[in-house]
Amino acid sequence: MRFTPALLPALLLGLSSAVSPAVAAFAPPAAFKNVNLVHIVSAEKNYVKETINVLVENIASSPQQEYYLAIPSDKFAHIGGFEVKDRKDAKAGSFATEAVDDTHIRITLPTPLAPGAQQTLGITYYFLSAYRPLPALIAQDHKQYLVYDFSAYAPSAYETTKQKTEVKFPNSDVPDYTKFEGGEKSLVQKQGSKLTYGPFDTQPAGALRPVSARFEFTKPVSHVERLERDIEVSHWGGNVAFEERYQLINRGANLSSLFNRVKWAQSAFYNPQTFALKELKFPLRPGSADAYYTDVIGNVSTSRFRSGKREALLEIKPRYPVFGGWTFPFTIGWNADATTFLRRLNNSYVLNVPFLEGPKQPEGVEYETVRLQILLPEGAENVKYWANIPSSSIATSTLTTHKTFLDTKGRTAVIIVARNLVDEFRDREVTVTYDYPLLASLRKPIVVFASVLSLFVAAYLIGNVELKFSKK
Numbered sequence: 001m002r003f004t005p006a007l008l009p010a011l012l013l014g015l016s017s018a019v020s021p022a023v024a025a026f027a028p029p030a031a032f033k034n035v036n037l038v039h040i041v042s043a044e045k046n047y048v049k050e051t052i053n054v055l056v057e058n059i060a061s062s063p064q065q066e067y068y069l070a071i072p073s074d075k076f077a078h079i080g081g082f083e084v085k086d087r088k089d090a091k092a093g094s095f096a097t098e099a100v101d102d103t104h105i106r107i108t109l110p111t112p113l114a115p116g117a118q119q120t121l122g123i124t125y126y127f128l129s130a131y132r133p134l135p136a137l138i139a140q141d142h143k144q145y146l147v148y149d150f151s152a153y154a155p156s157a158y159e160t161t162k163q164k165t166e167v168k169f170p171n172s173d174v175p176d177y178t179k180f181e182g183g184e185k186s187l188v189q190k191q192g193s194k195l196t197y198g199p200f201d202t203q204p205a206g207a208l209r210p211v212s213a214r215f216e217f218t219k220p221v222s223h224v225e226r227l228e229r230d231i232e233v234s235h236w237g238g239n240v241a242f243e244e245r246y247q248l249i250n251r252g253a254n255l256s257s258l259f260n261r262v263k264w265a266q267s268a269f270y271n272p273q274t275f276a277l278k279e280l281k282f283p284l285r286p287g288s289a290d291a292y293y294t295d296v297i298g299n300v301s302t303s304r305f306r307s308g309k310r311e312a313l314l315e316i317k318p319r320y321p322v323f324g325g326w327t328f329p330f331t332i333g334w335n336a337d338a339t340t341f342l343r344r345l346n347n348s349y350v351l352n353v354p355f356l357e358g359p360k361q362p363e364g365v366e367y368e369t370v371r372l373q374i375l376l377p378e379g380a381e382n383v384k385y386w387a388n389i390p391s392s393s394i395a396t397s398t399l400t401t402h403k404t405f406l407d408t409k410g411r412t413a414v415i416i417v418a419r420n421l422v423d424e425f426r427d428r429e430v431t432v433t434y435d436y437p438l439l440a441s442l443r444k445p446i447v448v449f450a451s452v453l454s455l456f457v458a459a460y461l462i463g464n465v466e467l468k469f470s471k472k
């Protein structure tokens with residue numbers, strides 16, 4: 001198992017307090033000061049990853065355990081995947097994070113920080129739908145440029161004594177970025193694919209300094225609006241079946257003229273780089289089998305599936321290249337041997353499955369909503385589950401009963417809905433434990449036998465009735 005027991009209380013806490021009502025105008029107490037802060041922004045993928053490494057000091061007179069992060073409200077809806085660690089103590093694991101309102105994230109330190117004491121936090125999170133293409137319309141063989149609007153000061157709920165912001169781009173083609181004038185000129189530096197703002201001196205809590213940068217990104221901006229991932233566990237077949245339904249859109253530049261397939265075929269030959277999505281690669285668990293891929297029209301043959309003992313890879317191609325503004329809804333599915341994910345301990349079972357398996361693309365993939373449903377065998381009892389994704393990313397988590405043909409009691413389903421994740425969370429696991437008494441494993445054959453039997457009895461009775469009628 002990947003998760004450590006120490007993580008469990010935090011995760012359970014996150015699950016139980018899924019959605020707290022909005023608190024009006026929350027203002028965290030000025031209990032901390034950021035002594036030194038380095039804000040690292042990676043705009044290398046089609047989502048933004050931000051890291052804030054900060055030395056914090058308790059300036060209150062009592063021990064403090066709650067550190068807050070203030071995010072500008074216009075960005076808050078597109079932010080996710082918060083993880084906070086102690087930069088000097090990796091063993092402490094991830095700290096619990098929770099949204100307090102629509103601008104503040106509460107970080108709970110594992111142990112209270114004494115007055116005057118300092119701690120180094122490493123805070124990571126992601127921005128989705130972070131960019132806008134400029135120009136918004138381009139020709140199919142042109143280079144795409146994206147704009148990122150951000151703040152040269154890191155978002156903070158506390159006074160920050162010293163800070164700088166470093167932005168990394170995919171390459172050094174950054175034709176426009178905010179420059180400062182006069183004496184502040186030296187506070188902006190571009191070196192190759194890296195842009196640095198600062199170091200800045202003391203800034204008050206909540207200070208922002210809007211800047212923007214425009215950079216080349218001739219790759220698709222793949223945005224999954226919704227992923228529905230269904231996992232069905234069958235003890236009978238010794239099988240785990242996966243099905244994933246994607247609502248994908250390219251958030252990149254729209255075409256300025258009609259798509260030209262001839263030109264496309266020609267340019268693909270000498271310059272394969274394009275902002276259109278033309279292929280997705282799904283690494284699956286070794287031993288995966290029976291992969292399929294369908295879109296709105298039906299079965300698509302332009303897929304390749306290789307599966308072996310060491311690795312499995314499903315490669316799919318849309319029927320046409322997906323340019324900016326175009327959507328690509330599709331479904332994939334496959335089967336896997338239950339022994340890959342399921343372990344038995346007496347009459348209980350432990351299931352470990354990835355929360356997300358999705359495509360692995362060099363340019364990245366972002367997910368606005370992921371709905372994971374794990375359907376357990378009929379008769380599974382005492383179901384418990386934990387997801388090893390940031391607690392603040394989980395919108396809802398529920399246990400429900402699902403009835404299908406020949407089920408007597410209905411099957412338990414674990415449903416977890418998460419918001420604002422990125423492909424870096426691929427392979428984070430969900431663990432489900434459940435009891436499965438021997439009787440439960442016999443229930444289905446008993447039901448089948450009983451229904452066949454009742455059919456015979458019914459046929460016999462009807463036969464008799466008819467017989468009686470015919471005698472009259």
Ligand SMILES: *[C@@H]1O[C@H](CO)[C@@H](O)[C@H](O)[C@H]1NC(C)=O
Pocket residue numbers: 299300301
């Ligand atoms: C879909 O295509 C695969 C081969 O690519 C084939 O085995 C399968 O039978 C097809 N399914 C349908 C419903 O056409």
Ligand SMILES: *[C@@H]1O[C@H](CO)[C@@H](O)[C@H](O)[C@H]1NC(C)=O
Pocket residue numbers: 136137254324325326
């Ligand atoms: C790009 O295309 C999408 C979908 O057709 C449309 O909603 C959007 O307004 C277009 N953007 C521009 C700038 O034309």
Ligand SMILES: *[C@@H]1O[C@H](CO)[C@@H](O)[C@H](O)[C@H]1NC(C)=O
Pocket residue numbers: 345346
């Ligand atoms: C399984 O059951 C046996 C006998 O009842 C017991 O000794 C053992 O500890 C159990 N194992 C687990 C993992 O619960």
